[in-house]
Amino acid sequence: TRNSIEPTLVRFARHLHARRGLCEITVQNYVSAIRRLEPVIGLQPTPKAVEQQIERMHKAGASYSHIVNTSIALEVYCAFIGRPIKQGRPQKPRHLVRGTLSEAEITLLIAAARTLRERTMIATLAYAGLRNKELCRLRIRDVDLGGQTLHVQATKTQKDRYTHISSTCVSLLAEYLRERGGQLGDLLFVCFRSGKPYSQQNLRKLVRTAAKRAGLKKRVYPHLLRHSLATNLLHRGAHLLAIKEQLGHAFVETTMIYVHSSPEHTQLQYRMYAPSYL
Numbered sequence: 001t002r003n004s005i006e007p008t009l010v011r012f013a014r015h016l017h018a019r020r021g022l023c024e025i026t027v028q029n030y031v032s033a034i035r036r037l038e039p040v041i042g043l044q045p046t047p048k049a050v051e052q053q054i055e056r057m058h059k060a061g062a063s064y065s066h067i068v069n070t071s072i073a074l075e076v077y078c079a080f081i082g083r084p085i086k087q088g089r090p091q092k093p094r095h096l097v098r099g100t101l102s103e104a105e106i107t108l109l110i111a112a113a114r115t116l117r118e119r120t121m122i123a124t125l126a127y128a129g130l131r132n133k134e135l136c137r138l139r140i141r142d143v144d145l146g147g148q149t150l151h152v153q154a155t156k157t158q159k160d161r162y163t164h165i166s167s168t169c170v171s172l173l174a175e176y177l178r179e180r181g182g183q184l185g186d187l188l189f190v191c192f193r194s195g196k197p198y199s200q201q202n203l204r205k206l207v208r209t210a211a212k213r214a215g216l217k218k219r220v221y222p223h224l225l226r227h228s229l230a231t232n233l234l235h236r237g238a239h240l241l242a243i244k245e246q247l248g249h250a251f252v253e254t255t256m257i258y259v260h261s262s263p264e265h266t267q268l269q270y271r272m273y274a275p276s277y278l
Contacts, residue, residue, distance in 0.1 A: 033073035097261040112214035127169040129229035141184035
């Protein structure tokens with residue numbers, strides 16, 4: 001029953017925090033994976049049961065990340081119950097980034113915002129290249145108008161970082177902060193009616209609505225602005241390592257996806273530096 005597995009999951013979560021030193025988000029993901037799989041493989045899964053589960057996921061066409069994350073969760077859990085196993089990993093596919101927004105399209109998107117807050121949120125996403133959660137977690141004290149930077153709290157990579165913003169974005173943020181008021185520890189963006197934190201779901205709806213209002217025919221979502229910043233920086237000649245630091249990638253290989261996805265950039269570089277033989 002559901003009640004019978006909860007004590008085990010509580011001990012598992014405590015183990016992940018205390019013995020593994022994992023962050024809360026990772027702990028929640030691992031615990032949720034075991035809770036989801038328990039009806040199929042049980043609380044004391046055998047190696048065969050685990051293998052059959054991974055096989056089912058492959059046959060069902062589950063994504064690479066879903067299979068890998070589930071495999072890791074099962075490995076950690078089986079070690080916790082004293083039945084250590086080691087799973088193989090599927091080869092990571094190299095997906096290309098498609099449908100990014102040009103500078104002109106982002107200009108239209110920002111202009112389509114109806115309020116100062118909406119305009120500031122979209123501009124901050126576009127200029128800083130933040131993840132959804134990073135924007136929603138920004139606090140007033142994280143904005144350094146003089147230094148033209150934002151202090152981004154640890155999320156995916158578990159490392160705080162500073163990300164740069166343009167003078168145009170700084171001006172918008174300054175105007176917004178004058179209108180908003182509040183204390184340094186307050187969240188930068190909240191829902192006006194309830195005063196509650198601005199959710200990622202609300203952010204997705206905001207960007208989608210603004211894109212429709214702007215007449216953009218592409219599928220537009222907050223993370224696309226992050227991809228678009230990287231692509232537009234690359235087209236303007238920014239160094240790959242600078243883009244890596246701006247986005248907060250742990251490895252430059254992650255940033256390389258934008259090079260693979262931009263044949264125009266490679267072609268421009270070739271034309272600029274190609275040797276002359278004839």
